[in-house]
Amino acid sequence: MARIGVFICHCGENIGRTVDCAAVSAAAAKMPGVVVGVDYKYMCSDPGQQMIRKAIIEQKLTGVVVGACSPRMHERTFRAAAAEAGLNPYLLEMANLREHCSWVHSNQAEATQKAIDLVRVMVAKVRRNRALRPIRVPVEPTALVVGGGIAGIQAALDIAAGGKKVVLVESGPSIGGHMARLSETFPTLDCSQCILTPRMVEAASHPNITLMTYSEVASVEGFVGNFTVTIRRKARYVDPAKCTGCGDCFNKCPIKKIPNEFDAGLGQRRAIYVPFPQAVPNKPVIDAAHCTMLQKGKCGLCAKVCPRGAIDYQDQDRLEKVKVGAVVLATGFQLWDHAAYGEYGGGRLRDVIDGFAFERLASASGPTGGLIKRPSDGKEPQTVVFLQCCGSRDDKVGKKYCSKICCMYTAKHAMLYRHKVYEGRAVVFYMDVRAAGKGYEEFVRRAIEADGAEYVRGRVSRITRRRDGKLVVRGADTLAGRPVTIEADLVVLADAVVPRPGSEKLAQLFGVGYDQDGFYSEAHPKLRPVETAAAGVFLAGACQAPKDIPETVSQASAAAAKVLGLFAKPELEREPVIARVNRTTCAHCRACISACPYGAAKDFDIVDRAGKVLRAVADVNEGLCQGCGTCASVCRSHSVDLDGFTDEQIHAELNAL
């Protein structure tokens, strides 16, 4: 005989304001099988939970319904409370009276009626709930980190420091990511290379870290604790085992004029190359698209000069499987292409560059050796215009969101420029200066007050190139309320931060969600910012949202902590929401076997004592089943059912409506 307790939460005013909680608990008390119906200000508070625990024990409750916030918020909390009182946690369900009711309806009568319905549905369901035991699955204590930028490096180092193995996968020839391209970093102006390269070396040499550069995730199988990830090791045409990184090959390579991606196209590289001198690993790869040997079979010079015979033109992509228990996605960002702005030259003006190009110009290791020279004629620009929010906060042409880092790096750019060109004029056009961060506002003030950057609040409406090579920048000074025209030699656009191309595809491989802009979705915007909806997959850095270095590093360490937490136990408990097959009624049509996304549904032979096969049926592997229930709904005879969402439960819910 069911003895259900119903507990209605006011959530302070949040539910109480629009839902008559007393009326709901009174109505609930009259529902079939309900023996307790009470309401309380804060059910999630300790006295609230105590109230539930007490009732479970004293009233010998067989089931509990908590009418409160979304189960995504507090289901764990309340189920834990129930467990403490000796009730199987899966005999507790939540009715969503806040997100789905009080917050979205203003009419009290309607909201209250809906609340009563939602509770009745859950009471009907909970009467049919069965005690479930969490499923234990072994955990492979190795982590996969995707992306070798500062986020990935930090996460890998922290996990490795925790004594667990890490596979660090980077699509480029070297780790280091965008940070390796920066000249100095705000707000301290310490040199990016100086603080990053030691970390890169440490990551490469750490005994717990396996580095896979020039590699990509090809496919993913399995689930939290037991992923099998296939990595595509792209053909390098250079055997890293033999190569000593002496550099003879790329010094001799005759194909010289390839724009170097690392230098934002300002510098040039060979067809066989290391992207930058401090690359890790410091071993070249051949860019097949440009190599005449690989294209036409002519040249072969690098092979001739290589003292170790490390060059292998026959090299092929290889697929390599790794078994990992957790994954950290740290695929980072790229800059939005400002070619979409016709008014800024549509990408055709060579002296209108993006932030990375300026970083390379300012970098001592850059193509100009740290001298600010403009691309078109190599002259030192006497006037530089910096334009913030280029493609950010513009839902017409660009992106709705604020890219967050541009205010700071633009201030930095203005500063660096003024340090290098004393007489030069640095003009910054901005909408707002968003310098929230430790030492950030002070940094911007310094750029303005100490280094004399001219800040103009307003947008630039047009950039045109005059015949004498001057860039005529026309805009508005919205503080002075007048149009301004500046004759500049160089314009730096702070282009919006967008996810890397292909990040959606990667997200789909891992079953991770992403927003309309392609940034990965965290499991909860506040309380679970590094987890994703996919168990065992965590986020670090700008793949989740625009972030600066300090923020990226903190999130990377947070993700590492989550991974280490997951690895702390040899087994992990999984929600026991899994499918079961009724073997007596299964007709073995195999629809479920075909439908299962996880290969959890399998053929099963029913044998007699002699081992003679009597009948074949379908069966579900507990370890592989993730509980989507697709098998149950393709089963015509309903011989497959799903724990937690059984036919009986759903049927009862529908009858309660």
Next chain:
Amino acid sequence: MKALREAAEKLLREKRVSLVIGYEGRKGRPAFFAAKPEDCGRLAYDASCRQNLAAYLGKPEIRARLPVALVAPPAVLRSIVVMSAESQVAPGQVLALAVDGDSYLGTFDAAGAAELLRAKYSTLAPEPALLERVQGLLQKSPAERAAFWEAEFSKCTRCYACRAACPGCYCSRCIVEKNAPQWISTAALGHGNYTWNVMRAFHQSGRCTLCGACEAACPQGLPLMLLNAALDREALEEFGSRPGYDPEAKPLIGSWSADDDHSYMR
């Protein structure tokens, strides 16, 4: 028919099958089970044979006597192929004595039947008249359609002859007999009748070979083929589904493609 009888007789004499299921010459062409070579003289086949003998392959009594042979016009051949795709017919356990009109086409296993179908019957489609009736019904307003089926389904006595006649209905425990929970009311009333008939048709989607046995078997003359044909066309147009031509085919419901249509989803 001589050839058919001889082929059947041969199969029994050579003990390649323990039973030949066919139609008897008598009026009404009832099913006839020839267990002995000499029985085969009573076999007959012509256009009036409406029963889909593949339906027997789902029955335990018959399964107990595998291997068996069936007299099989094209639609029944397709049923055999569907059943083998759904692991209901083990390779070599069922032989088809393929017939079409008054000619006997040979003896085939499921794979052979599929080949024959692809070669000679790749364009089987519901009769135009039937499709016209479907179209005509779709022309009507939702309320008129509802009224039409209200009238039809109200005749249903829930005898389940349609199910018994259908080779696709081989479940040992039909959903309508599940009582915890009972999704489909068994009372021969409005909503129970509606749900039953709609679900019966839906459970055949991507599997129905349009043999017409269900409608032929219905003592109340419900136009069940309207439902079957409508689904058959939709499955063909949307997913290129042509059940009964490939013994390896994946189930239409239970597989998917990234470019399936979802224009109706918002």
Next chain:
Amino acid sequence: MMKTETSTAPAPAAFEPRITAFVCNWCTYAGADLAGTSRLQYASNMRIIKLPCTGRIDPLFVLKAFENGADAVLVSGCHPGDCHYTSGNYHARRRWTLFRKLLALTGIGDDRLFFSWVSAAEGQKFADLVNDVTAKVRKAGPFRAAHPGRRAS
């Protein structure tokens, strides 16, 4: 025909549709949560049944909802490619393509049965969807009006 029925129905203004929604836990349910946290106001006629995935939704659930007096049914889950279970929604999509055809043939049309993809990020879309569906069903009138699939009252 539906029209005439709604207009002859007693005081159609008084008609408050009952709408049953079957939604997946990962996208649409979360989208509805987001609508809540964003305090978006929408019609209160819909009652949500939460399932792990649209892949779990058997057509029988829909028929049962109608049988029990729902005036309309909404099925909503993750966008293609976003399924938490990688392909549950693809399976669902194929099923519904066929099932809605069958229902249309038997007089349950686009004004009774609604499908949508609502992601966890689309709170606004969810609110708009509920309002839109509710408005359409108001127009269509009570389902009980005349359909063999209803429970004889």
Next chain:
Amino acid sequence: MKTLGYFPGCSLEGGGIELDLSVRAIAKAAGVELREIEDWNCCGASAAHSLNHFLAVALPYRVLALAESQGLSEVLAPCAACFSRLKGTYQGGVRIININEFMASLLEAGLAQKLTRRLGLKVAAYYGCLLSRGQDIVTGDDAEDPKGMEAAIRAAGCEALPWNSANECCGGGFSMSKTGSVLDLSQAVLDEARAAGADAIVTGCPMCHSNLDMRQLELVKRRRVPGALPILYLSELLGLAAGLEPAALGLDRHFIESRGLVRGGV
């Protein structure tokens, strides 16, 4: 023979008559019939919207109502201002097309083959405001980087120069009231065109044309510009390329001599 509704508007009967002549001529050459909307009225451009909102809406809507009632599904408004006013907030069934779209459509419809004369000019394509701006009015082109004329210019055997003033304002309606500003703005446009090395500026707007053509006389007289720069309508350019007589296109009506542009002059 394709038929198209035609709305000349006031300027094409006055200052912009060359546009009217050349559009009709090129349409004829391309075998397209222009059916003038009967009883059309002024679209209200330049003045109405700043004086009386009702009038500003009523005038163009009457024209479109007439077009609808006269069964014209597509209406060409060669004058950029008329086009802008007509299309404005209109949501009816009539498709309103501007001169750029019209020329593009003619070229697709086969005019390209008829352009036998390669003019070999360096041309600055000038869109001004009304052929570039209004996101939902000038659709299918980028307001900040318009390209709508370039295909036609290349088809005429000319080079469309990259230049800085393609969508700058010429001073527009202030020609009379603030002539000074118009001179400044038009001069800026002319200077840019010359700096880019243009032999001529091509436009589709009578207002722009009069400001750049008629007002240029003043600039020449005051020596504010080094010399005269011919201003052509896009339709004139294509007309010349099609081998039509300059006079038939109205070139003899320009203030700035432009007949010399055609190799061999006249």
